[in-house]
Amino acid sequence: MANETTSSKKQPKLLTRVVKGLGHWLGPETPTGKAFVAAEKGMTRAFDRLGRSERFLNLAGGALNRALRARAAYVEAQENWLHLFRLPTSTEMDDLREEVKDVRYQLEAVSSQLEVVIEALEKSRREPQGSEAARPNVNGSAAADRPS
Numbered sequence: 001m002a003n004e005t006t007s008s009k010k011q012p013k014l015l016t017r018v019v020k021g022l023g024h025w026l027g028p029e030t031p032t033g034k035a036f037v038a039a040e041k042g043m044t045r046a047f048d049r050l051g052r053s054e055r056f057l058n059l060a061g062g063a064l065n066r067a068l069r070a071r072a073a074y075v076e077a078q079e080n081w082l083h084l085f086r087l088p089t090s091t092e093m094d095d096l097r098e099e100v101k102d103v104r105y106q107l108e109a110v111s112s113q114l115e116v117v118i119e120a121l122e123k124s125r126r127e128p129q130g131s132e133a134a135r136p137n138v139n140g141s142a143a144a145d146r147p148s
Helices: 002-008 014-026 031-051 054-084 090-131
Strands: none
Touching: 031 054, 054 090
C-alpha cells in the first residue's frame, strides 16, 4: 500500500515537464506565445521573399558550387598524396568495402543454396535405403543389394 501512494504521487518525467512548460510558454494566449507567432509569421514572409529572389538564388547557388569544387579539389589533392606514398585512398577503401559487401551477400546466397542441396542429398540417401529391397529389377525380380 505504501508503494502505491508513493508511485501515484511521483512527479512526471523531465521530458514531460519540459514539453508542457514549452507548450505553456508558446501557447497563443501568453505574451511569449504571441511574440513567437508574430516572429514566425515575419520570418516565413522574409524567407518566402528570399526564396523567390533571383539574386539570392544565384548567390547561394554560386557559393554552393564553389564549395563543392573546393571540396573536390581537396579530395583529389589528398588522394594524390596518398598515391604518392602508395597508400589506399578513401575512394578506393569505399569501393573495396562495397566489393566485400557484395562478396559477403553472394557467399550467404551460395551457403543457403548449398544447405538446400545437402538436405536434398541426405533425403535422397535415406529414401532408397528403405525401398531398395522392394524395388523390382528390370526383369521383374526383386533387386539385390549390389551396385548397378
